[in-house]
Amino acid sequence: MQMIHVFLTARTPPCLSPPDAGRFAPAAPALADIPAMVTSCARQDDALQHVAAHRQDTDFALTLFVSSDRLADAERAAMAICRRAVALCPALGQYSIRSAEAGFVAAYYE
Template identity: 40%
Template sequence: MHEQPLPADASARLLSCARPEDALEHVSVSHRPPGPPTLGLFFSSAALADAEIAAFRVTLRALRSGGLDGFAVESCEAALIPPFRPWTAHPQG
């Protein structure tokens, strides 16, 4: 387990490793010691399998680029969130 925080620009480094076909929208970085850092990669993929494959490709490119030396992927989880459709949202109040 890696106890050091990710570089301050870790999200920018991951975003820079994405290609248009990866459909990466944004990256969230969290680190709460004593646990390892956590990355949240958000994709605009229509299928969960496409997002999982893209996450693997982007993360692998980032690790190979040298900007995240000493880090490795220890676990991976994914969730498919339905698209937001404002015309179907319930008004509050």
């Protein structure tokens, strides 16, 4: 099992200046709804086990648990799932993927 963090960043519509962006930007999806949205975009071969979402100001951090022996395979699966979610879920369409990386477990290296 691999733990992958994917960070979603809110996009500001290019036609809006930063002071106006907050007034006209679509509402952020409810935090509790995001795991189900992401999970609905997973395929069986992605081996997704669980999703947790955390708000970071206007952005989101997703934690995906992917059943894989290889970290690189889990990272690819997590990116593919999140790309589909951003493309297919209207509530997530206002976000872009900033990064996807494995969680660091310090105790493993001590």
